[in-house]
Amino acid sequence: MPIPTIPTLNLIGPGRLGRSLARLWHDTGLVQIGAVAGRHAKRCVAARDFIGAGTPMVDGPLPPADLWLIATPDDAIAGVATGLAADTALRTGDIAFHCSGALASDVLAPLQAIGAHTASVHPLKSFAAPDTAITSFDGTFCACEGAPDALQCIAPLFDAIGARRFSIDAEHKLRYHAAAVLACNHLVALMEAALRCMEGAGVDRDTAWSALQPLVAGTLSNIDRNGTRAALTGPVARGDKQTIRDEIDATRSLAPELGEAYRVLSLVALGLAPPENGLTRDDISAS
Numbered sequence: 001m002p003i004p005t006i007p008t009l010n011l012i013g014p015g016r017l018g019r020s021l022a023r024l025w026h027d028t029g030l031v032q033i034g035a036v037a038g039r040h041a042k043r044c045v046a047a048r049d050f051i052g053a054g055t056p057m058v059d060g061p062l063p064p065a066d067l068w069l070i071a072t073p074d075d076a077i078a079g080v081a082t083g084l085a086a087d088t089a090l091r092t093g094d095i096a097f098h099c100s101g102a103l104a105s106d107v108l109a110p111l112q113a114i115g116a117h118t119a120s121v122h123p124l125k126s127f128a129a130p131d132t133a134i135t136s137f138d139g140t141f142c143a144c145e146g147a148p149d150a151l152q153c154i155a156p157l158f159d160a161i162g163a164r165r166f167s168i169d170a171e172h173k174l175r176y177h178a179a180a181v182l183a184c185n186h187l188v189a190l191m192e193a194a195l196r197c198m199e200g201a202g203v204d205r206d207t208a209w210s211a212l213q214p215l216v217a218g219t220l221s222n223i224d225r226n227g228t229r230a231a232l233t234g235p236v237a238r239g240d241k242q243t244i245r246d247e248i249d250a251t252r253s254l255a256p257e258l259g260e261a262y263r264v265l266s267l268v269a270l271g272l273a274p275p276e277n278g279l280t281r282d283d284i285s286a287s
């Protein structure tokens, strides 16, 4: 079924990402917001107010729509898809999509089975604060996979809000998403580990962060300019075996996970170190 000029979008999951995208699309005038559906009336109303359009809904069958965005937490997507498949409002040819980074569009198989075209589009962005997310979405990379019919319909919507789309192989979404988790969420964890080590050395947290921040910014800039291999300095790059062993022990004495983080990341760094420095996996693992 061809999608009408101004399609209607039902949003299921009125959380951070869902309300942000719906607001951006409402602002473009390219979609008409239909249901803003969730589990709690107050949150659906808050999302509707943020979006500036839509009908908050908790119970009852959803109205027909051309586009269905399932923006619940990942674990709920399959269940919502199964429920929607039993909902007569969803018509053959409708587009159903989600924005999970870890799941592929095949989690929407129950909807595909009743004739919907399904896809996933994952924005590589944190929507922690929707107010900020909507003003900074322009330029966000979005990993897309799914049925060509579905992608063809939703691509212009993402393009209109400044997405930089690229294709991802459905089979490898977990690896793809792990990359995003490592670069974003685990960077936070890594900074926390570094701060705890500084505190363990008697440096207060504020001073520690003031000292580490330029180091981190400079390292990111070096990676950006010259790549990871050229940006690696420190004991692994130099092959300082004893320092590595001592620092694994020193961090482990603060907390086992700090020692393990240091050791495991040293193993990853080893892949970037010049082979002539003589450092081996055993030097790092044997500590």
Ligand SMILES: NC(=O)c1ccc[n+]([C@@H]2O[C@H](COP(=O)([O-])OP(=O)(O)OC[C@H]3O[C@@H](n4cnc5c(N)ncnc54)[C@H](OP(=O)(O)O)[C@@H]3O)[C@@H](O)[C@H]2O)c1
Pocket: 012, 013, 014, 015, 016, 017, 018, 037, 038, 039, 040, 043, 071, 072, 073, 074, 076, 080, 098, 099, 100, 101, 102, 122, 123, 124, 125, 126, 127, 128
């Ligand atoms: N946040 C990000 O930075 C980000 C970035 C990229 C992709 N994503 C993806 O976007 C999706 C949504 O993530 P989010 O961070 O926006 O989550 P979120 O803020 O936790 O919002 C999820 C929403 O779904 C609702 N919900 C939960 N179970 C439901 C159900 N069974 N039926 C209907 N509504 C339900 C929640 O309602 P309650 O308030 O009742 O719990 C909440 O409003 C996920 O697939 C995630 O992987 C998120």
